[in-house]
Amino acid sequence: MPKLPIITYPNQILEKKSQKIKDVQDPAIQELILNMLDTLEESNGLGLAAPQVGKSLRLCIAKLDGQTHILINPKIISKSWRKFYPEEGCLSFPGKFFITKRHKKIKLTAIDRHGKKISLSADGLLSQAFQHEIDHLDGVLFTQRKSRKK
Numbered sequence: 001m002p003k004l005p006i007i008t009y010p011n012q013i014l015e016k017k018s019q020k021i022k023d024v025q026d027p028a029i030q031e032l033i034l035n036m037l038d039t040l041e042e043s044n045g046l047g048l049a050a051p052q053v054g055k056s057l058r059l060c061i062a063k064l065d066g067q068t069h070i071l072i073n074p075k076i077i078s079k080s081w082r083k084f085y086p087e088e089g090c091l092s093f094p095g096k097f098f099i100t101k102r103h104k105k106i107k108l109t110a111i112d113r114h115g116k117k118i119s120l121s122a123d124g125l126l127s128q129a130f131q132h133e134i135d136h137l138d139g140v141l142f143t144q145r146k147s148r149k150k
């Protein structure tokens with residue numbers, strides 16, 4: 001599968017709200033998922049969202065501790081009151097790192113690559129990665145989550 005070019009800031013698509021995916025089994029969607037997995041594999045990132053490869057669709061992936069999560073139409077259903085302030089980067093902002101403010105824990109629902117509904121709980125780095133990628137689907141960039149606190 002080919003590695004897709006990653007769109008960097010500033011590009012209008014990165015600030016656009018993405019569209020829900022209606023048919024997960026659509027071969028074009030399945031191909032996009034495979035291409036995004038390869039693209040992330042070859043990049044030095046934790047996650048990748050479809051708008052970053054030019055598709056304004058609600059699809060993102062995150063890879064942590066050897067586990068790959070594919071989230072289609074993800075929705076955060078609860079966020080911990082407790083926040084934390086991790087350092088963060090983004091493949092669309094090469095070489096830029098900022099301290100951000102994120103919820104320590106979140107719960108989400110999504111559809112997996114087979115069209116099955118899934119629920120996930122995430123804490124710490126995985127929670128941060130999911131929040132970052134889901135923000136991309138809403139056109140929100142990590143520069144908007146910057147914090148001065150440590």
Ligand code: CO
Nearest residue numbers: 089090091092
């Ligand atoms: Co990003």
